[in-house]
Amino acid sequence: MVHVGSLERTSRPVLPSGRWFLPPALVALGALGAVFLVPADARLAVVWCGALATLAVLLMAGETARRGRVVRLLRERVHQQVGDADLMAYDLLPVALDRMKNGDLEDDVIPSLPEETASDPQLVAAFEGMAFGILDVLREKELQRDSAKRAIVNIAHRIQSEIHRLQDDIAKMQFRHGTPEVLSDLMHLEHRINVTGRFATSLAVVGGGAPVRRWARPISLHDVMRAGSGPINEYLRVEQHRVIETAVVGHAVEPLIMIMGELLDNATRYSPPSSTVVMNTEEVASGVEVSIEDKGAGLTEESRRRAEFLLQQGVDGLDLEDLGETARIGLRVAGILASHHGVKISLRPSTCEGVRAVVFLPDDLLTAVPPPKYPVPAIRPTPQWHLPIGELDEEAPAYERNANGLPQRRRRRSAAGAHAPAPRAAVEPAAARRASPERRESGLWVDAFFAGIRSEPEEPPPGEGSGEARRPGP
Amino acid sequence: MTVPEEAEDEPARRKPDDDQPVPLYVVTGGRSESADAMALDLVTLVVARADPHSGQSPEHTALLRMCRYPISVAEISAYLGLPFSAVTVLLTDLLDSSQVEVRQTRVEQRQAAADPDLDTLRALIDGLQRL
Numbered sequence: 001m002v003h004v005g006s007l008e009r010t011s012r013p014v015l016p017s018g019r020w021f022l023p024p025a026l027v028a029l030g031a032l033g034a035v036f037l038v039p040a041d042a043r044l045a046v047v048w049c050g051a052l053a054t055l056a057v058l059l060m061a062g063e064t065a066r067r068g069r070v071v072r073l074l075r076e077r078v079h080q081q082v083g084d085a086d087l088m089a090y091d092l093l094p095v096a097l098d099r100m101k102n103g104d105l106e107d108d109v110i111p112s113l114p115e116e117t118a119s120d121p122q123l124v125a126a127f128e129g130m131a132f133g134i135l136d137v138l139r140e141k142e143l144q145r146d147s148a149k150r151a152i153v154n155i156a157h158r159i160q161s162e163i164h165r166l167q168d169d170i171a172k173m174q175f176r177h178g179t180p181e182v183l184s185d186l187m188h189l190e191h192r193i194n195v196t197g198r199f200a201t202s203l204a205v206v207g208g209g210a211p212v213r214r215w216a217r218p219i220s221l222h223d224v225m226r227a228g229s230g231p232i233n234e235y236l237r238v239e240q241h242r243v244i245e246t247a248v249v250g251h252a253v254e255p256l257i258m259i260m261g262e263l264l265d266n267a268t269r270y271s272p273p274s275s276t277v278v279m280n281t282e283e284v285a286s287g288v289e290v291s292i293e294d295k296g297a298g299l300t301e302e303s304r305r306r307a308e309f310l311l312q313q314g315v316d317g318l319d320l321e322d323l324g325e326t327a328r329i330g331l332r333v334a335g336i337l338a339s340h341h342g343v344k345i346s347l348r349p350s351t352c353e354g355v356r357a358v359v360f361l362p363d364d365l366l367t368a369v370p371p372p373k374y375p376v377p378a379i380r381p382t383p384q385w386h387l388p389i390g391e392l393d394e395e396a397p398a399y400e401r402n403a404n405g406l407p408q409r410r411r412r413r414s415a416a417g418a419h420a421p422a423p424r425a426a427v428e429p430a431a432a433r434r435a436s437p438e439r440r441e442s443g444l445w446v447d448a449f450f451a452g453i454r455s456e457p458e459e460p461p462p463g464e465g466s467g468e469a470r471r472p473g474p
Numbered sequence: 475m476t477v478p479e480e481a482e483d484e485p486a487r488r489k490p491d492d493d494q495p496v497p498l499y500v501v502t503g504g505r506s507e508s509a510d511a512m513a514l515d516l517v518t519l520v521v522a523r524a525d526p527h528s529g530q531s532p533e534h535t536a537l538l539r540m541c542r543y544p545i546s547v548a549e550i551s552a553y554l555g556l557p558f559s560a561v562t563v564l565l566t567d568l569l570d571s572s573q574v575e576v577r578q579t580r581v582e583q584r585q586a587a588a589d590p591d592l593d594t595l596r597a598l599i600d601g602l603q604r605l
Contacts, residue, residue, distance in 0.1 A: 171493075171498075174498055174557045174560075175557050178557055178558045178559050179559070180506045180507035180559050181506075181507075183498075183506040183507075183557060183559045183560070184506035184507065186498075187497075187498055187499040187502075187504065187506055188499075190497055190498065190499060191497070191499050191504075194497055215493075215495070219495050220532065222531075222532055223494075223495050223496050223532060224495065226496045226500050226501075226531075227495040227496045227497070227500070229500060230496065230497040230499075230500045235499070235500060235504075236503060236504055241529070242528075242529075253495065257495065372536060372539070373553065373555075
């Protein structure tokens with residue numbers, strides 16, 4: 001009944017010693033008195049009785065005193081154990097639970113009790129048993145949540161790749177079917193598909209995944225901003241003003257397109273349907289700020305705080321139950337992606353009562369604009385064409401007779417100067433080219449064109465005869 | 475005004491680097507057809523009349539830059555990676571603001587074919603008989 005741990009304390013004198021000695025002493029004293037009072041022949045018997053009674057009382061008193069000590073010790077132990085239990089329940093366990101909630105499910109999350117509080121091994125064992133029980137339940141739940149998330153991300157990724165296949169197909173079809181009617185329908189389809197793709201990507205991001213599409217090359221900021229307006233319903237209301245000449249590094253392109261898409265979706269959703277949403281860029285210290293400004297009713301202080309909270313919440317703070325709130329999911333997605341790429345998003349009141357979402361892109365996400373893929377000819381005097389569209393560039397089909405009397409079509413440019421009346425339009429470029437010292441450049445586009453067709457390394461442009469090559473006689 | 479069937483020769487999947495991040499409907503602002511269906515075709519030559527100014531879309535800027543020299547619509551389409559109809563939409567924008575000029579080559583030929591010059595034909599016959 002008495003534990004080993006507390007046995008040591010029993011040896012310590014707890015009661016003022018000697019008090020328990022009083023009753024047997026009194027009995028002994030009484031017996032002694034009786035011995036002298038009784039007649040001499042009864043004295044022996046009285047001595048025996050007195051001695052026995054004293055012994056009995058002595059034993060009783062001793063036992064009582066011992067029990068009193070034990071009770072006192074037990075009370076002390078109970079106090080200590082209650083204190084320990086308080087420490088475990090109110091100090092140690094909440095800390096451990098907090099850590100578990102934040103995803104720390106290792107064994108060492110269970111705190112070991114301090115040495116002096118380890119009053120009772122059973123109590124310690126009970127505490128640890130309980131803590132591990134909680135840990136097990138949480139681990140189980142985390143496992144389920146993880147697998148549910150994984151399943152969602154898995155499905156979202158499958159939808160995403162299907163959608164990319166569709167996007168690829170549509171892009172090919174847009175080239176294959178050039179008629180405006182078909183193209184219009186294809187564009188409509190592409191738009192709907194892109195909106196669907198944004199939802200799939202949102203789902204993947206919320207589940208802890210990432211956008212599937214990746215870019216190996218940098219994309220100009222202007223293109224990223226315009227691509228951001230692609231997957232939203234009312235993309236025609238988005239305008240870009242003042243875009244800085246810079247580019248976004250490949251790995252950050254798709255997340256930024258998503259972030260801007262979600263912010264633009266939010267902006268167009270909560271502003272009048274006829275108003276525009278304006279995107280602007282501004283160079284700031286150590287980065288670029290892209291602002292998205294709507295002309296809506298704006299946010300109250302409370303809803304602004306709520307929105308900022310959603311933007312700042314990481315992926316860990318998210319429960320799948322939150323998926324029900326569709327309007328809020330966009331801001332979360334933007335917040336999660338931003339936190340992954342060092343992008344900062346803040347919401348500020350706009351000058352015209354709307355909301356101004358500012359996306360800060362740090363310098364390490366930016367790079368130089370890639371060179372254009374088309375040839376840019378050197379600046380030269382533009383040819384002087386005076387004929388409006390649709391008019392013939394020649395007054396009349398002017399043919400000359402050759403030696404045989406056969407009609408021969410005039411070489412349009414190179415020969416024009418040598419022959420009879422030709423419109424000024426045709427003469428001037430030819431004359432200019434002949435006189436021009438930049439003769440090499442005149443044939444560049446032909447070279448580039450043929451080089452493109454042949455897909456071979458560009459050959460040095462031919463010096464002479466480039467005028468001929470440029471517009472060969474029909 | 476149809477684009478030749480060149481898509482069949484393409485590899486089954488385009489390289490990711492050829493992809494454009496901006497969807498076509500954003501580039502053209504949702505339009506697939508120029509307001510007045512102008513006689514632009516694949517071999518129409520285009521030349522820029524003005525330098526690009528800031529605030530224009532990247533495609534308009536690119537178009538104006540590459541058209542310093544007369545260039546055909548087919549080439550523009552290839553360089554920009556945009557379908558022919560989309561290029562005509564962009565070109566019409568620039569034509570409306572007089573930033574480019576186009577020059578027809580086919581129209582005159584078509585007209586010539588529809589309305590042959592009798593003098594020329596007669597001269598041709600005469601010349602052939604004299605051979």
